[in-house]
Amino acid sequence: MTAASLSDLDAFMAVARARGFRGAAVARGVSPSALSTAVRRLEARMGVRLLNRTTRSVTPTEAGERLMERLAPVLAEVEGALDAVNAFRDSPTGTLRLSVPSAVARFILPSIATAFLARHPGIVLEVSADDAFIDVVAGGFDAGIRYDERLERDMIAVPIGPRVQRFVTAAAPAYLARNGRPEHPDDVLRHAAVRHRFASGHMPVWEFEKDGAVVKVRPEGPIIASSIDLEVAAAEAGLGLIYSFEGLLTPSIAAGRLVRVLEDWEQDFPGPRLYFPSRRLMPAPLRAFVDFVKAESS
Template sequence: MRQPNLTDVALFAAVVEAGGFRVAAQKRGMSASSISDGVRRLESDLGIRLLNRTTRSVVPTEVGARLLERLRPALEQMSAAFGDLHEDAQRPVGTLRLNVPVPVARFVLPKLVPAFLARYPGVSIEVTMDNTFIDVIAAGYDAGVRYEESLAKDMIAVPIGPRRQRFVAAAAPAYLEQNGTPLHPRDLLNHRLIGHRFESGKLGVWEFEKDAARIRVPPQGPLISSSQDLEVGAALGGVGIIYTFEEYLGPLIEQGTLLPVLEDWWQAFDGPYLYYNDRRHVPSPLRAFIDFLKTETWAG
């Protein structure tokens, strides 16, 4: 057995952590073939197979899993030691990669990002909008933003943005003049509703709350879309009633181009959270962003 190259050891760990060569290559800024060559070289030096490769998955062998379990603490310490050569607690450098839902990218981050980048000029941010519930860490992101009901229990969560939000229902004046104004959620069964379908294929069911009562209404109507912009535009055009984040409709209600309906039944919920996995060494851009969020007071 030849002495293994530490770089190849790190590449092997990166493939296992990422669940595949492609994601590992994206995270490390390398080609998948280069990482594959490094892992093969390590297997040759050790004289053992470390990974089982199929067309659909890459998983460690029993020996590979045992080896990685022994190596992980040392690899984390090495990463932290090398990172400390380039990172300063007051002057973090690097790229912060975030995966966030569309409403957060549209209404929350624009109120935070400019001040954060001004405070930390050595940091850049890459933001991907994604409404699906994915393992953002395995996908190569430093952190994600989601709502509490979809957070994994093993994640650390930090509040970001408004702490309370609402869904609001509204329709164009012309629509209500022609079809009447619903006075109870049950009345929606006799109205045209504009529905939202998530990327997962699931149709968003409308939920209304008042006192101890909760009513769910599957939206039935002439339009179901995965685009909030299209849904809002359709509501403005008199297609039907819309029920979505207050941030989308609030300005239009203030202008009078949409009129609120069922205000006593609008559902309120907790605001979003930034989340990341519990690891010993948090990259300096992410640490700076977490510290920044803890000093911010959300004004709405």
């Protein structure tokens, strides 16, 4: 058996991680047929099928899974070694892939990203907005941003953006005129609510805190959505109270389309963290981003 080329191995990893040729091709900037040819060539050289292909999906075989496990750290080290040359540039080049929650993509990352890219014009930033907790290594990302989740032991985490944030509750002036203002979190149960559902299906409780007392409620209401745009529009139309990140509701509150309620019960929580694998050779675009974030926060 002849030795497999590094490019064919890399193509296999891209397709296996993306669970499809089209998605991997878009991420790599090549054609699906080029990746398909590379994977077929690799399978022919190894004498074993690595991917199960159907019209709807592509999944690794048992042999493919085993190869992925062994290849991931090796390819990461190869990429890191090649990328080390970037350290000698005045400004590094390459692609930085981030997985972030939708709220971060909406009101925290834009100002950080634009300032970072202005300083490093040779870097391409790819951002995937996903509220699920992502294994950044398995997903092919360089780093992720999340709120106060448990991180694996081999992850490094640094604060990014505001150190403290809060959830706020608000409603349209017309809704409050019809139904009155809630004065205590328990009053929320007597109001209609615009509720949020994550892609996982989880619907968070509304949590309030004052003088050490914590109150959690699960209100009912006429609309449940996974889109903050739809939720804000519904609240502005007077369909009920809305409970969300302060940054997402601030524009509507500032414009008078929503009115803040239960302000003395608002709960603070730690801001997001940038997390990434601990490795000896960090990709130059990621190193530049980490250094930028640390400098901005100092």
